[in-house]
Amino acid sequence: xxxxxxxxxxxxxxxxxxxxxxxxxxxRVKPQDEKQAxxxxxxxxxxxxxxxxxxxxxxxxxxxxxxxxVSEKESQSxxxxxxxxxxxxxxxxxxxxxxxxxxxxxxxxxPGRHSYAKxxxxxxxxxxxxxxxxxxxxMVSRIKIGTTVEDNPLYxxxxxxxxxxxxxxxxxxGIHARxxxxxxxxxxxxxQATKSYGKNKIMTKLLDRMNFYVLPVxxxxxxxxxxxxxxxxxxxxxxxxxxxCIGTDLNRNFNASWNSFQNTKNPCANIYRGPKPESEKETxxxxxxxxxxxxxxxxxxxxxxxxQMLLFPYGYTSKLPSNHEDLDKVAKIGxxxxxxxxxxxxxxxxxxxxxxxTSGSSLDWAYNVGIKHTFAFELRDKGKYGFLLPESLIKSTxxxxxxxxxxxxxxxxxxxx
Numbered sequence: 001x002x003x004x005x006x007x008x009x010x011x012x013x014x015x016x017x018x019x020x021x022x023x024x025x026x027x028r029v030k031p032q033d034e035k036q037a038x039x040x041x042x043x044x045x046x047x048x049x050x051x052x053x054x055x056x057x058x059x060x061x062x063x064x065x066x067x068x069x070v071s072e073k074e075s076q077s078x079x080x081x082x083x084x085x086x087x088x089x090x091x092x093x094x095x096x097x098x099x100x101x102x103x104x105x106x107x108x109x110x111p112g113r114h115s116y117a118k119x120x121x122x123x124x125x126x127x128x129x130x131x132x133x134x135x136x137x138x139m140v141s142r143i144k145i146g147t148t149v150e151d152n153p154l155y156x157x158x159x160x161x162x163x164x165x166x167x168x169x170x171x172x173x174g175i176h177a178r179x180x181x182x183x184x185x186x187x188x189x190x191x192q193a194t195k196s197y198g199k200n201k202i203m204t205k206l207l208d209r210m211n212f213y214v215l216p217v218x219x220x221x222x223x224x225x226x227x228x229x230x231x232x233x234x235x236x237x238x239x240x241x242x243x244x245c246i247g248t249d250l251n252r253n254f255n256a257s258w259n260s261f262q263n264t265k266n267p268c269a270n271i272y273r274g275p276k277p278e279s280e281k282e283t284x285x286x287x288x289x290x291x292x293x294x295x296x297x298x299x300x301x302x303x304x305x306x307x308q309m310l311l312f313p314y315g316y317t318s319k320l321p322s323n324h325e326d327l328d329k330v331a332k333i334g335x336x337x338x339x340x341x342x343x344x345x346x347x348x349x350x351x352x353x354x355x356x357x358t359s360g361s362s363l364d365w366a367y368n369v370g371i372k373h374t375f376a377f378e379l380r381d382k383g384k385y386g387f388l389l390p391e392s393l394i395k396s397t398x399x400x401x402x403x404x405x406x407x408x409x410x411x412x413x414x415x416x417x
Contacts, residue, residue: 016229018229018230018231019229019230019231019232020097021097021100021231021232022072022095022096022097023072023094023095023097024069024070024072024075024093024096024097025069025070025072025075025091025094025095025096026052026067026068026069026070026092026093026096026386027067027068027069027070027075027082027089027090027091027092028065028067028089028090028091028383029065029066029068029087029088029089030063030064030066030088030089031060031062031063031064031066031087032062032063032087032088033062036062036085036087037060037061037062037064039081039085039087040057040066041057041058041060043078043081044060045057047070047074047077047078048071048074049068049069049070049078050068050069050070050232050270051066051067051068051270052067052068052069052306052387053065053066053067053306053307053383053386054066054355054356055234055270055271056263056269056270056271058261058263059357064356065383067092067383067386069093069096069232092383092386093385093388096388099385099388100231102388103119103385103388103389103390103391104118104119105390105391106118106391106392106394114127114128114131116184116187116188116394116395116398117391117392117394117395118391118394119180119184119391120183120184120187121224121227122217122223122224122227125187125216125217126155128187129142129155129157129216132190132191132194133157135194136194138161139159139160139161139193139197139207140157140158140159140190140194141157141158142155142156142157142158143156143157143213143289145215145285145286145288145289146281146282146284146285146286146288146289147281147285148220148221148237148281148282149221149236149237149238149239149280149281150220150221150224150237152220152221152224154215154218154220154282154285154286155215155216156213156214156215156289157213157214157216158211158213158214159190159193159194159207159211159212159213159214160207160210160211160212161197161207161208162208164211164296166209166210166211166296167209167211167296167298167412167413167416168210168211168212168213168293168297168298169210169211169212169213169297169299169300169301169408169409169412170212170213170290170293170297170299170301170366171186171189171212171213171214171215171300171301171302171303171405172186172214172215172218172286172301172302172303172362173185173186173214173215173216173217173218173302174216174217174219174220174223174303175218175251175302175304175362176219176222176234176235176249176250176251176304177219177222177223177226177233177234177235177236178226178231178232178234178387179304179305179306179379179387180226180305180387180389181306181380181389181394181397182303182305182379183216183223184394184397184398185377185397185398185401186214186215186216186217186303187216188394188395188398188402189212189214189398189402189405190214190216192398192402193206202410203406205413206406206409206410206413209413210409210412210413211296212409213289213297215286218250218282218286219235219236219250219282220282221236221237222234222235222236222237222247225237231388232387233247234249234270235247235248235250235270235272236248236250236282238274238281240267240272241275243268245267245272247272248272248273248279249264249269249270249271249272249273250280250282250283250362251304251361251362252264252272252273252274252358252359252360252361253274253277253278253279253280253360254277254278254287254360254361254362254364255277255278255287255360255365256315256316256361256364256365256367256368257316257317257359257360257364258273258276258277258359258360259359260316260359261273261316261357261358261359264359264360273359273360277360283362286362290366290369290371291369294369294370294371297371298371298372298373298412298416299371299373299375299408299409299412299416300362300366300367300371300374300375301374301375301376301377301405301408302362302363302375302376302377303376303377303379304376304377304378304379305378305379305380305387305389306378306379306380306382306383306385306386306387306389307355307378307382307383308344308345308346308347308378308379308380308381308382309346309348309349309354309355309376309377309378310331310334310335310338310346310348310375310376310377310378310404311331311349311350311351311354311363311375311376311377311378312327312328312331312348312349312350312363312374312375313327313350313351313363313364313367313374314350314351314352315350315351315355315357315358315361315363315364316357316358316360316361316364317352318352318353318357320350321367321372323372324350326372326373326415327373327375328348328349330373330375330407330408330411331348331349332348333411334348334375334404334407334408335347335348335404337403337404337406337407338400338403338404339400340403341396341399341400341403342396342399342400344380344400346404351363351364351376355378361376363375363376372416373408373411373412373416375408377404379397379401380393380397381393
């Protein structure tokens, strides 16, 4: 028997066991004043807090709702500190691992097959892109716009009837790896567009007169990692010089006030901006593609989760863009349209004041290169599940979001030259 052992040892060193989150908690705290906000900041310095909302400590202010994840080991001391300081908090998730497992609450019709009611891993999504092109050759084509650090392809699906020169909308999903509902929406959009062409009047008109460039997964390497190793992973998987910490936050890597926030300089931070703007292969592929199609792209829409918001520029300044009134109007009617299906309420407004200030975001970059209608959806929910929205809520989330997207597209078709 002795000769089996080394083989087993080799196998265990090669396969890293996926991270488990047993009994990890997600707290929601609302500091009443600056003193309490500073207590949260102090706790973050001495404990490993994974901020879910906002995405980093430096955004924490009085009267803001703050969600963060904490390990089982540290949760007791965090709870005591909050109690001692009379801070109002609730525990949104008591056992994160349990919630991760409960996310998959829709039974597969045929095991291994792509389903719009389930979360699909990268292999299934790639196979699905091929299937869509094969099934609708006159309406869907697949463009490889680049590759990732780990040499995975970045595919954009062009959806629309006819030529390149028409007005277009660029949409991307999954820039942050753990926001799984986002890629689910991009798949749903392409499926619904192709399925309802010729049957639904609005969709038929949109596809006859416009093209949609859909990037179903922006951060492919990170998405794969969130499936195989660490469900809570956010960044991409690039190596950082002089640091053991892996990954850049692709939504801090765009050339839009890239250098303006000090807190994005740490390679170990979840919001690390990278060594320079467009340093990441994924960011570069997207910016190159958009720049080469600037004549036709009239709107840019990016999908994130969670918090139920529809955001527009700017993130890096409280200054309002020149067409603020127009963006505000579109966002208002878009969120109204979304609510008609299941009465889901979204709030809307500029990133900096509605959400929190950000730098280097894709939204601000797209606006600054001349695309005057740029929007970011923060999809469901408001924190009960956070990044772990159950599969049973995918369809309703996608159906209502589609209503808003169709409205925005209709507006772009009518009001842009």
